[in-house]
Amino acid sequence: MIKVGIVGGTGYTGVELLRLLAGHKGVKVHAVTSRKEAGMPVADMFPSLRGWVDVAFSTPEEADLKSCDVVFFATPHGVAMAQAPELLAAGVKVIDLAADFRLKDPAEFQKWYAMEHSCTDLLAEAVYGLAEVNREQIKSARLIGMAGCYPTSVQLGLLPLLEGGKQLIETNTLIADCKSGVSGAGRKAEVGTLFSEAGDNFKAYGVKGHRHSPEINQGLSAIHGAPVSLTFVPHLTPMIRGIHSTIYARIKPEGRDTDFQKLFEERFVDERFVDVLPAGSCPETRSVRGSNIARIAVHRPGNGDLLVILVVEDNLVKGASGQAVQVMNLMFGLPESQGLEVVPLLP
Amino acid sequence: MIKVGIVGGTGYTGVELLRLLAGHKGVKVHAVTSRKEAGMPVADMFPSLRGWVDVAFSTPEEADLKSCDVVFFATPHGVAMAQAPELLAAGVKVIDLAADFRLKDPAEFQKWYAMEHSCTDLLAEAVYGLAEVNREQIKSARLIGMAGCYPTSVQLGLLPLLEGGKQLIETNTLIADCKSGVSGAGRKAEVGTLFSEAGDNFKAYGVKGHRHSPEINQGLSAIHGAPVSLTFVPHLTPMIRGIHSTIYARIKPEGRDTDFQKLFEERFVDERFVDVLPAGSCPETRSVRGSNIARIAVHRPGNGDLLVILVVEDNLVKGASGQAVQVMNLMFGLPESQGLEVVPLLP
Amino acid sequence: MIKVGIVGGTGYTGVELLRLLAGHKGVKVHAVTSRKEAGMPVADMFPSLRGWVDVAFSTPEEADLKSCDVVFFATPHGVAMAQAPELLAAGVKVIDLAADFRLKDPAEFQKWYAMEHSCTDLLAEAVYGLAEVNREQIKSARLIGMAGCYPTSVQLGLLPLLEGGKQLIETNTLIADCKSGVSGAGRKAEVGTLFSEAGDNFKAYGVKGHRHSPEINQGLSAIHGAPVSLTFVPHLTPMIRGIHSTIYARIKPEGRDTDFQKLFEERFVDERFVDVLPAGSCPETRSVRGSNIARIAVHRPGNGDLLVILVVEDNLVKGASGQAVQVMNLMFGLPESQGLEVVPLLP
Amino acid sequence: MIKVGIVGGTGYTGVELLRLLAGHKGVKVHAVTSRKEAGMPVADMFPSLRGWVDVAFSTPEEADLKSCDVVFFATPHGVAMAQAPELLAAGVKVIDLAADFRLKDPAEFQKWYAMEHSCTDLLAEAVYGLAEVNREQIKSARLIGMAGCYPTSVQLGLLPLLEGGKQLIETNTLIADCKSGVSGAGRKAEVGTLFSEAGDNFKAYGVKGHRHSPEINQGLSAIHGAPVSLTFVPHLTPMIRGIHSTIYARIKPEGRDTDFQKLFEERFVDERFVDVLPAGSCPETRSVRGSNIARIAVHRPGNGDLLVILVVEDNLVKGASGQAVQVMNLMFGLPESQGLEVVPLLP
Structure with missing residues (x-):
């Protein structure tokens, strides 16, 4: 049994980790830290876990995280980089769900997160936690910076088109309307996220620039092996879970004869957590609610030169905690989908 | 033109006052105070008001509220009682949408609102702002403690049954499931009120005791002229606006032959803002969305001894700001419905 | 492996059965019938099941339901009673999620469902599918009429108070506001159930009389061993899943010294799917979303003579398909919770 | 008083017309037809209108629409073209909220609406009901084909950029993600539009081709005076009212020095129903809920060559019935905003 610690169990990615790990036969949750809530049973804060999770929040001191095999950080940005060096030195693997180890360039980190990076020496070692792209490096990694929610969906949607320097689409006019x-x-x-503010309402935000932009462009460029530039426009929609990314890509002349449906299907045929829908489909966010699956459809309206790629994921699962468990499974040699065979909840 | 001041324009009752007063031909909004937001145009915070409201938030000092004819307090509990004496002394009428002047007993106020009442001498003078009950006193009042949202619906629903000592229903087994x-x-x-917490969810709260309980019982007892005791159980439902009160009353033997439908229709026939639905109806909260109307239906399942009274209102309009405008109209001799002829928004 | 047939897989209880059975190691779904959709893979209609369910809809003729061990009817009222006799004669067990085998009195069935009952001879044999009440009879039953969604919550909430003729509460003034x-x-x-009609709206319905009333009263009377009469008022709330029942019961003088919290805790201590919350709690529907758990809290406001019992369940799981799987497990000697250890989805 | 007839008052555009006309001092609703509901008071179907609308549905025969000054068609496609010729011949003005008179090319109509056009001779005369574009023609028109909901938002968002042959943006790579x-x-x-299907869910639809595509391209081309081609991808979002269009336009080299904020502000400065937000804003759909205003923001991320234009409108008001009243006002020489000064409902 893998001994797991969770730092920051009072947020949504924390409770989601607990939901998924409660059904994972290969792990034991040793500690969930929260200085503020120390002593309170986790299931008192999240009654959904009553009967499945019997651990209480503990202080970092009580938690003895160094005795864990792996520690997840489900914390605000900045926490993981403060604690990771000591844990790694103690032989503990670290999976950060926040942004501390996503961006390779510390200047970019500082620009977008308004804090100096405290362990830049680890940035090169940290592996970007997107299994469909970095599976082999993840297997042997000590430190993972998990992919963000939006970036996961956008990178999966463009992966078959950009991978390995493919020249199918223009790489400087990409748009992701998410x-x-x-x-x-x-x-x-x-x-801003009160029910009475966000309910029955729709808006864009961060149009000038969003933290996920540099992450997306870094990730796509790494996938492509050359610079890729994408305009990212996020929107807030009145539902609890789910991301829907609508990606627009201009087909290059040399890409015009491509069978894009086939390209996507073949790329993802062996991926347990990526599902390419039949031609003509439009994925719904609810079709992945609560599950680690991303579903993708590829459209080419009027058989023209614009590709429209639709990607849905559950932002808290494939976009965060589920994907983190997937990565943990890889790091410890477990079946990649262990604990993640949760059927989506529809309706 | 009546010169209006609003203290606390950054909450929902404040913005709702502004929406309604923007369409009221007889008033001019002189000042909206917010120390924190002073200088910011109100319509920058609430873009819905762009084109209709051009006032900016001001500090209390700039606002010169003493020059107003009437000041509304759309503030947390405790603010109005601190400022009311000085305004009243200056000849300004005061309408408090919070609870400072609702409860007649200062000990009750202290018990439920955890603060000492600072001007108990005004409690006797303050008129309870429920026009259908206290219309005449309101007309000549200087100081109004507006009825709360839940209490408005419950009192309207029981008014025809209890008024003037009527002996139609038991007065010690009343239940309001709101x-x-x-x-x-x-x-x-x-x-607790984040979209992701309150959305797609339903729960009771305050079952042990809610601040509106003493207000409801005080109001019903005043209406009845004798003690009335009601068990009040509030619930939170995933919609933005609206209150639905389901009231259960046991019919006394002497009430059994009453035509309750007729009783309700006759009681409210001249009330512009209370609509008794045809027998057998079930009112929907959306049928009053954005309007000052309360709609009521009376049921007697199986023609037995239990009355089920259904009342809907928009909690921000008839339950708060709309009713406050109705009261202001009465205080200044304007037509009672001026500025309030807003057709409900459905769907 | 138990061979399962499902009649009517295109509704919510059907797809929910498929979701739960997809994670059940002891069964194989042999056929899902739908004359209209025959030939279409189930996962084409419900993409949430892609990757977990690979069966296609079939006609009743193709389905060969007589070869199954058990057949679930997730159909409108009237279908199960037409097909059950033949299946039972072939040795197939039948679990009806509709109302055909709930009411013991065929006249009551006809009154509320506006059709004559076609196999009244089976009504006596049929066991009412509420495991917490009828566990032993279910184990040896051939034919189950599953408890309805509202009735499940109301009966669980009153079970400790009424069971075996207990004289703790009045049995003729009960109210369930659901x-x-x-x-x-x-x-x-x-x-009426379009998003634009039911969204951002709240209303009561069926106040004059609802089909679940006779079922509730029949069930409570059976539990109590004497007639029980309850007024049932259902409401529609703008969320997808979940039932919240607020039950009001008057304590009899002989019940006044009862420790109700303890009574409930002891009654359900061995029930895997009933969770009594700590004193003072208010259960949320989302705390059981997607799971077979009902959570209950007992309140006695002001230590008076009125009990307020709060019950939440997922109407599609404990109120329908989950409970049906629980019953199937009992009928076939499987662990009662097999396939049902799904952690609730929150948020 | 203008005498108004409404054909098809049981849908959302019909009830919305009634809501707005109830507050319009210059009109009288003479008849609302519905063969199916004839005799039923409109307010029985839509209780929100109780107290404001006292007309009953009538049969077309009873309605005597030829005696009206203007008839609105709030009907499915195909109804208006069947009745318009006779009404026009009788001197009645006709405003069709459906698509019968939008497309100028009958072949296009037939292709997208799967029916032959029955009065193609009227297509040339019919004026496209988008006041900000065709104000003068509307004033003297007998027959209006109202702009569709999506097309209104997209055309308003591109109007300042394309009008009169301007060479600011590429006209063959436009994208509208709506x-x-x-x-x-x-x-x-x-x-598909049940609460339990469309709630807590997000999806694209009609990606292959949507009826509003030819309308948008026809409208933009007319505005521009040269062919314009736009890719339109509509999405369904879980709210009742509101459209948010995110429009992507590539700036041409000759457009690079344009002050787009100023361009938009100047273009719409005299338009009562188009509000250009300050630079950097993101409009929310709720900021126009219930009102005839469209709000627009223009962004140029990173000061690059891509414009991102955000447009919000209430699909039932500016996108349908409100705009139809605006057009009626123009046709009859009334103030353009009469009956439309309804403040948006927020929250």
Whole structure:
């Protein structure tokens, strides 16, 4: 049994990790830390876990995280980089669900997250936690910076088109028009995500620039092996879970004869957590609610030169905690889908 | 033109006052105070008001509220009682949408609102702002404690049955099972009213005791002229606006032959803002969305001894700001429905 | 492996059965019938099942339901009673999720469902599918009439108080004020349950009389061993899944010294699917979303003579398909919770 | 008083016309036809109108529409073209909210609406009902084909950029990623728009081709005076009202020095129903809920060559019935905003 620690169990990615790990036969949750809630049973805060999770929040001191095999950080940005060096030194693997180890360039990190990076020496070692792209490196990694929710959907949607320097689409006119459920904003008390503010309402935000932009462009460029530039426009939609990314890509003349449906199907045929829908389909976010699956459809309206790629995922599962469990499974040699065979909840 | 001041324009009752007053031909909004937002145009915070409201938030000092004819307090509990004496002394009428002047007994106020009442001498003078009950006193009042959202619906639903000592129903087994939209909790940043917490969810709260219980019992007892005791159980329902109260009353033997439908219709026939539905109807909260109307239906299942009274209102209009405008109209001799002829928004 | 047939797989209880059975190691879904959709893979209609369910809809003729060990009817009322006799004669067990075998009195059935009962001889044999009440009879039953969604919640909430003739509460003034998510109305195309009609709205319905009333009263009377009469008022609330029942019971003088919290805890201590919350709690529907658990809290406001019992369940799981799987497990000697250890989805 | 007839008052555009006309001092609703509901008071079907609308549905025969000054068709496609010739011949003005008179090319109409056009001779005369584009023609028109909901938002968002042959943006790579609330699908009983299907869910639809595509391209080309080609991808979002269009336009080299904020502000400065937000804003759909305003923001991320234009409108008001009243006002020489000064409902 893998001994798991969770730092920051009071947010949505934390409770989601607990939901998934409660059904995972290969792990034991040793500790969930929260200085503020120390002593309170986790299931008192999240009654959905009553009967499945019997651990209580503990202080970091009590938690003895160094005795764990792996520690997940389900924390705000900045926490993981403060604690990771010591844990790694103690032989503990670290999986950060926040952004501390996503961006390779510390200057970019500082620009977007308004804090200096405290362990830049680890940035090169950290593996970007997107299994469909970096599976082999993940298997042998000590430190993972999990892919963000939006970036996961956008990278999966463009992977077959860009991978290995393919010259199928223009790489400087890409657009991702993304829509997220409100849980993507976390469990912080803020006016903008109150029910009466975010309900029955739709809006764009971060049009000038969003933290996920540099991550997406870094990831796509790495996939492509050359610079890729994408305009990212996120929107808030009145649902709890789910991301829907609508990606627009201009086909290059040399890509015009491509069978894009086949390209996508073949690329993902062996991926347990990526499902390419039949031609003509439009995926619904609810078709992946609660599950680690991303579903993708590829359209070419009027058989013209514009590809429209539709990707849905559950932002808290494939976009966060589920994918983190997938990565943990890879790191410890477990079956990649262990604990993740949860059938989506529809309706 | 009546010169209006609003203290606390950043919450839902404040913005709702502004919406309604923007369409009221007889008033001019002189000032909206918010120390925190002073200088910001109100329509920057609430873009829905762009083109209709051009006032900016001001500090209390700039606002010169003493020059107003009437000041509304759309503030947390405790603010109005601190400022009312000085305004009244200056000849300004005061309408408090919070609870400072609802309860007649200062000990009750202290018990439920956890603060000492600072101007108990005004409690006797303050008129309870429920026009259908206290119309005449309101007309000559200087100081109004507006009825709360839940209490308005419950009192309207029981008014024809209890008024003037009527002996139609048991007065010690009354139950009000009430359901409110989330805007009733206000625009404060709190975890419990986040979209991802309150959405797709239903729960009771305050079962042990809710601040509106003493207000309801005080109001019903005043209406009845004798003690009335009601068990009040509020619930939170995943919609923005609306209260639905389901009221259960046991018919006394002497009430058994009453035509309750007729009783309700006759009682409210001249009330512009109370609509008794045809027998057999079930009112929907959306049928009053955005309007000052309360709609009521009376049922007697199986022609037995239990009355089931259904009342819907928009908690921000008839339950708060609309009713406050109705009261203001009465205080200044304007037509009672001026500015309030807003057709409900459905769907 | 138990061989399962499902009649009517295109509604919500059908797809929910498929979701749960997809994770059940002891069964194989042999056929899902739908004359209209015959030939279409089930996962084409419900993409949430892609990767987990690979069966296609079949005609009743192709389905060869007589070769099954058990057949679930997830159909409108009237279908099961037409087919059950033949299946039972072939040695197949039958579990009806509709109302054909709930009411013991064929006249009552005809009154509420507006059709004559076609196999009244089976009514006596049919066991009412509420495991917490009828566990032993279920184990040896051939034919089950599953408890309805509302009746399940109300009966569980009153079980400790009424069981075996207990004299703790008045049995002729009971009230159940129940609130259901919209999925309770099924997947039929109807105006009243459109998003734009049922969204951001709250209403009561069926106040004059609802089909679940006779079922509730029959069930409670059976539990109590004497007539029980309850007024049932259902409401529609803008969420997809979940029922919240608020039950009001008057304590008899002889019940006044009872420790109700303890009574409930002890009654359900061995029930895997009933969770009594700590004193003072208010259960949320989302705390059971997607799971077979019912959570219950007992309140006695002001330590008076009125009990307020709060019960939440997922109407499609404990209120329908989950409970049907629980019953199937009992009928076939499997662990009662097999396939049902699904952690609730929150948020 | 203008005498108004409404054909088809049982759908959302019909009830919305009634809501707005109830507050319009210059008109009298003479008849609302519905063969199916003839005799029923309109307010029985839509209780929101109780107290404001006292007309009953009538048969077309009873309605005597030829005696009206103007008849609105709030009907499915195909109804208006069957009745318009006779009404026009009788001197009645006709405003069709459906698509019968939108497309100028009857072949296009037949292709997208699967029916032959029955009065192609009227297509040339019919004026496209988008006041901001065709104000003068509308004033003297007898027959209006109202702009569709999506097309209104897209055309307003591109108007300042394309009008009169301007060479600011590429006209063959335009993209409109549009999101609509569910009321856009109408009040028909259909599975796809049930609360339990469309709630807590997000999806694209019609990616292959949507009826509004030819309308948008026809409209933009007319505005531009040269062919314009736009890729239109609509999405369904779980809210009742509102459209949010995110429009992507590539700036031409000759457009690079344009002050787009100023361009938009100047273009719409005199338009009562188009509000250009300050630079950097993101409009919310709720900021126009219930009102005839469209709000627009223009972004140029990273000061690059891609414009991102955000447009919100209430699909039932500016996207349908409100705009139809605006057009009626123009046709009859009334103030353009009469009856339309309804403040948006927020929250």
